[in-house]
Amino acid sequence: MDRRSIIKQAGLAGVLAAGVAPAVHAQETVRWRMAASFPKSLDTIFGSGVKFAETVKELSGGKFEVSVHAAGELMPAFGVVDALEKDTIEMALSAAYYFTGKDPIFAFSCAVPFGLTALQNMAWKDYGNGRKLLNEFFAKYNFQTLSALNTTTQMGGWYRKEIKTVEDLKGLKMRMGGGVFGEGMAKLGVVAQNLPAGDLYQALEKGTLDALEFVGPYDDEKLGFNKVAKYYYYPGWWEGGADLEFFINNKAFEKLSAENKAIVKAAAAVAAADGTAKYMALNPVALKRLVASGTQLKAFPKAVNDAGFKACMEVFAEHEAKSPEFKKIHQDMRAFQRDQILWNRFSEFPFNQYMNSVKI
Structure with missing residues (x-):
């Protein structure tokens, strides 16, 4: 070239x-x-x-x-x-x-x-x-x-059992990227672990992990997670x-x-x-292959999302109280996000919502 x-x-x-x-x-x-x-x-x-x-x-x-x-x-x-x-x-x-x-x-x-x-x-x-x-x-x-x-x-990850209530998260050994997400999930009883990509399949297969999140359908299929976990949840609200x-x-x-x-x-x-x-x-094509091979797509119950939101906001507040630098960056990001959400309310969100309702 x-x-x-x-x-x-x-x-x-x-x-x-x-x-x-x-x-x-x-x-x-x-x-x-x-x-x-x-x-x-x-x-x-x-x-x-x-x-x-x-x-x-x-x-x-x-x-x-x-x-x-x-x-x-x-x-x-x-x-x-x-x-x-x-x-x-x-x-x-x-x-x-x-x-x-x-x-x-x-x-x-x-x-x-x-x-x-x-x-x-x-x-x-x-x-x-x-x-x-x-x-x-x-x-x-x-x-x-x-x-x-x-x-x-991202997707919400792979689970060996269904997540029907917040109680189902207690004691769950789960790989997650780290940071505020891990601390928030810990408040819900999840045992957070941070492992590199190359170690994940074996950990899930052997039961060292009960669940994991990585990226999305294309990478997850390539790493073979669908072979050792049945349930694939969405959305990955932490990413x-x-x-x-x-x-x-x-x-x-x-x-x-x-x-x-x-x-x-x-x-x-x-x-x-x-x-x-x-x-x-690549992700939508890979998702269709995963479903065809037996993967069960599941949406997180709203109660789980709400509990995650509450726990993570508590963690943000705790870090803000300890670190002025953390607070400065977090507050700047949220101010920017509020404007973006306002704009999306009149742009991408209604457009995507309508396109989901029609056949193309």
Whole structure:
């Protein structure tokens, strides 16, 4: 693929806006390493890293190359933030809420319960205060972020038994991404566990887990969860639009030329658009296959959703009371969300509601 085709795919206006001219100037060769928190088998998420690397190479005329490494190759899946702090790697591909053990603020960069949808997340980060506030926070860990792709609204996960009431959650051993969601579910009696993708099938098969949530139909089918759990619940109210991101080492980024900095930003934009569109295209087809193979789709009872909302709002309040920085970011996100909900009331919501009622 030549540079012209890359520019065509990314959109010429978008590439030029990022500061990348069609011509590549002479510059020294740059080699970066990207450590992912995901296995290669997840061609959606891991594939975003590959797309980024391919685009960087094309836009730089081969002068800037990024090698992409799956979880476990350079370090464990959850070791990437420590590696960025120590300048061991130049960048990572991960989900920020995996690292809420360091600080619950990490979750805002990926997803929080009853939070933003994919489009709302993009708008908050790029045209609200989201990216600015979060990168100010991440500076203490020596990195900044660019979106890698958004999963859009996720499924509520796989369960070995039906969830009919809130009582059914008590004692449930469940894998979840981490952060406020895990703390909120703990209030409902769930035993939260945070495991990397590669360990999930075996844990569910052996009964180490009673339930798990990962992403959605395409990835979940690829990981085989339907073979060891019968019930597939929706919606994943804890991930209305989970943003996976490129974590970029601040020192490495500052060493780049102005042109290479622009190439990094443009390549991330190409990868994010590609990965998000891929999920939108692949998930409905995979869902039909899952149902045909015997998976039982179930909506969470409203009482469960309501209990989850109440518990998670309590957790948000608890963190706000302890951390002014958490409160600042949370309140900013909610103010932005309120305007988005108001707009959706007159735009996407009634349109989608009508389209659900007619046959096309």
